Amino acid sequence: MATINPRFGEELKKYGAFDFNACYNCGNCTAVCSLSTEDDSFPREMVRFSVLGLEDDIKSSLKPWLCYYCGECTTNCPRTAYPGELMMSLRRWLTSVYDWTGLSGLLYKSLPLSIFAFILAALGVIIFSVQEKFDLATIMHYGHYFEMYAILTVFGVILLPNIIRMWWFVILKPEIKVSFKNYLSGFWELMVHMFTQKRALGCDDNQLRWFEHFILVIGYLGLLFTTVVLDWFSSGSLFITVLGYLLSIIVFTITVIFVSERIRKKKELSKFSQPSDWLFVIWLFLMGLSAFGVRVFIDTKILENNIWIYLLHLIILVQWALIIVPFGKWTHFLYRSFAMYFAKLR
Ligand code: SF4
Ligand code: SF4
Numbered sequence: 001m002a003t004i005n006p007r008f009g010e011e012l013k014k015y016g017a018f019d020f021n022a023c024y025n026c027g028n029c030t031a032v033c034s035l036s037t038e039d040d041s042f043p044r045e046m047v048r049f050s051v052l053g054l055e056d057d058i059k060s061s062l063k064p065w066l067c068y069y070c071g072e073c074t075t076n077c078p079r080t081a082y083p084g085e086l087m088m089s090l091r092r093w094l095t096s097v098y099d100w101t102g103l104s105g106l107l108y109k110s111l112p113l114s115i116f117a118f119i120l121a122a123l124g125v126i127i128f129s130v131q132e133k134f135d136l137a138t139i140m141h142y143g144h145y146f147e148m149y150a151i152l153t154v155f156g157v158i159l160l161p162n163i164i165r166m167w168w169f170v171i172l173k174p175e176i177k178v179s180f181k182n183y184l185s186g187f188w189e190l191m192v193h194m195f196t197q198k199r200a201l202g203c204d205d206n207q208l209r210w211f212e213h214f215i216l217v218i219g220y221l222g223l224l225f226t227t228v229v230l231d232w233f234s235s236g237s238l239f240i241t242v243l244g245y246l247l248s249i250i251v252f253t254i255t256v257i258f259v260s261e262r263i264r265k266k267k268e269l270s271k272f273s274q275p276s277d278w279l280f281v282i283w284l285f286l287m288g289l290s291a292f293g294v295r296v297f298i299d300t301k302i303l304e305n306n307i308w309i310y311l312l313h314l315i316i317l318v319q320w321a322l323i324i325v326p327f328g329k330w331t332h333f334l335y336r337s338f339a340m341y342f343a344k345l346r
Contacts, residue, residue, distance in 0.1 A: 001099035008053035013111045015096075016274045023047045029073035037201050040066055040343070043073050043083040046090060057095055059169050062346070064090035065339030070203035071268020079176045085272050092276065095331050097169070106329040111275045114323070119244040121319045129311055136307050141231060142313050147228045150321040158326040163338055170342050173287030178345045190341035194223075194333075199340065202330050218334070219250030220284065223291065233294060244295055255281050280329035286316045 009021065023044075029046040030036050042063040049057050058064070068245075074084040079305040096105030107114045132138045171178060192198065194215065200210045205329065223244070226232045232244035258281045262268045292311035297303040324330050 002107070003054075003056050005053040005055040007235065008055050008100050009050060012050055012086075012089055012093055013224055015052070015092040016091040016272065018082060019264060020047050020050055020081050020083070020086045022079040023051060023077075023083070026078060028076050028078060029083040032072045032076045032193040034072065034204050035068060035199065042067060042246065042261060043087050047081060047083050047086055049236070050090070058090060059094070060174050060344050062339045063087075064094055065336045066199070066343065067091075068197075068203050068206065069269045070206050071271075072204060076269050077088040082272075084268055088272075090191055090270075091332060091335075092139075092274070095335065098160070098166045098335065099327065099331075100161050100165060101327075102329070107327050108274075108276055109321070114275060117252055117323050118319050121322055122315045125311065125315045125318055127182060136304060136305055136310065139307070139314070140310060144231060144233070144316070146314075146318065146321075150318075151224075151228065154321060154326045159331070159334060160279055161332065162331070166335060167342065168340060170339075171345065173279050176346055182345055186344040189344045190337055194337035199334070207232065212257060215250060215283075216254040216258075219247050219254065219288075221250075223247040223251055223288065225332050227291065232291075233298060241295065241299070245292065246291040246297070248288045252285050252292065254283035276329045280324060283316060287313075287320055 011018075012020075021111070025048060026135065027044050029047070030041055036042050040063060046061070046063055049061075064087050067084070069084055069088055071084045072234065075082055082311075092108050093105075096102070096296065097106055099105065107117065129139055170176075197210065197213060197217070200206055203210075209229050226240060226244045226247055230237075230240045230243075232240055235241060236246075261267060262273045262277065262281065265271045271342065288307070293309050295312050296304070297306055297309050
């Protein structure tokens with residue numbers, strides 16, 4: 001029997017949802033949603049579940065991840081119940097449900113706590129730099145190690161267990177039988193969605209947004225590869241140097257577009273930004289820009305006397321790797337891709 005949490009609506013509001021109780025269940029939102037299908041019908045059902053407090057049903061649902069937030073449903077809702085924003089809030093809430101540490105939920109709900117975590121990370125870098133007497137070579141050496149080990153640790157300790165928890169909620173707990181062969185054959189779907197997010201193309205008038213997002217993912221992953229594997233900051237190769245410049249320019253240019261859209265609030269998906277949305281785009285922008293700056297200082301041979309640019313980059317990197325990637329909006333990239341995979345299995 002389904003359990004009802006009468007306080008679920010109040011809890012969801014802490015993740016950005018509002019006015020969804022105004023829904024009178026007309027179904028307009030589902031009718032206009034170009035991604036909703038007969039088998040996977042949303043967002044009306046998710047609005048209903050949220051109003052009723054059917055927490056367990058939402059936990060086992062993949063539907064919040066099947067929405068790409070075009071905002072059509074919100075535009076056409078006769079009760080201004082903001083179903084698109086509700087779907088976004090459910091994704092934030094689910095992120096906190098999957099996270100075994102509980103930190104995602106705390107950080108999503110509290111901006112002061114997020115700021116405290118950012119300050120703590122910055123202090124960690126500053127204290128380490130003081131201990132190392134601001135020796136550039138040593139700090140850069142450990143900075144590179146941090147890049148490598150932070151990725152492995154965050155994935156192994158936080159993200160992988162969280163994906164297993166997601167699998168538990170959506171496949172194992174509802175006792176959905178999936179053969180090993182299907183797990184293997186569906187894996188291709190996971191890779192395709194992870195790198196292309198092609199489902200977003202199904203949203204009306206979303207092609208430009210999809211393209212910007214696609215270029216950003218390629219730029220971000222490419223920059224990660226160039227700095228971590230190809231060791232961009234120490235490389236003497238012209239090819240790697242130019243590649244790093246190009247990728248960092250892509251990252252900070254596209255994020256400038258995303259930030260300006262959130263400021264102008266013209267599109268539905270940019271109208272109601274939560275702190276986690278701002279932190280994600282701004283830190284991605286800062287990562288691209290500061291990495292670009294470090295390499296410019298290396299190439300103009302002024303880094304030795306301007307170590308502050310590398311320290312700034314390292315602080316941004318540590319905050320990104322230890323806060324935004326494991327507990328912030330970055331995880332949407334991962335959960336959405338796995339949602340496509342699990343949806344295929346189901
Ligand atoms: S959210 Fe709006 S459009 Fe959707 S069912 Fe409710 S009232 Fe109708
Ligand atoms: S925001 Fe767009 S994709 Fe998401 S439920 Fe609404 S209409 Fe569908």
